[in-house]
Amino acid sequence: MEVCSENHAMLCNFEVLSLLRDIQAGRGQKKPNKYQTNLATITYETIQCLEKSWPCAGHTAPGVAAAMEALAPFGLTAAEKLQLINHRPSTAVEIQLMVEESEERLSEEQVEKLLEVLATHLPHDSDGQAQDGEDMDVKDEDS
Numbered sequence: 001m002e003v004c005s006e007n008h009a010m011l012c013n014f015e016v017l018s019l020l021r022d023i024q025a026g027r028g029q030k031k032p033n034k035y036q037t038n039l040a041t042i043t044y045e046t047i048q049c050l051e052k053s054w055p056c057a058g059h060t061a062p063g064v065a066a067a068m069e070a071l072a073p074f075g076l077t078a079a080e081k082l083q084l085i086n087h088r089p090s091t092a093v094e095i096q097l098m099v100e101e102s103e104e105r106l107s108e109e110q111v112e113k114l115l116e117v118l119a120t121h122l123p124h125d126s127d128g129q130a131q132d133g134e135d136m137d138v139k140d141e142d143s
Contacts, residue, residue: 010078012085013056014064020047055088059122067121074114075105088122090115 011019024043051057064085071081076099083098092111096102106114 010082012064012082013050013054014059014061014085017047017050017056018061020050054086055122055124056086058124059085063121067118070117070121071114074110084114084118085122088118088124090119090124 020043023039024047067085068081071084076084080099084095087094087098089095089098092108092115095106095111095114099106102111
């Protein structure tokens with residue numbers, strides 16, 4: 001296997017979901033080749049997982065872009081911003097888990113402002129979607 005292009009970037013779950021929806025709709029696709037036999041199944045299952053278990057299903061492209069701009073003054077790394085966008089924390093404890101050394105880097109006021117920024121630009125869906133994986137299918141090994 002050879003690397004054809006070294007271009008890479010970190011994508012948030014919303015961007016992955018949008019890309020997979022485009023693939024599923026067949027936009028910009030040529031005739032599938034022999035290496036893409038399972039693409040439809042993988043695409044479908046990943047879309048189902050992202051829509052049911054992650055807050056990204058209710059996000060919008062302008063909302064994600066505005067959130068990224070609003071996160072700039074906090075001095076977060078790209079990976080921390082990505083985690084905040086993907087997980088959409090709603091408590092200070094969740095922020096502490098996602099931001100390395102948050103106690104030293106962020107004041108309590110900054111944490112509250114961070115939660116406010118995320119709530120403004122990336123509102124939670126109110127249609128009963130699972131948050132933090134609470135409705136994920138987990139098989140009990142004892143069964």
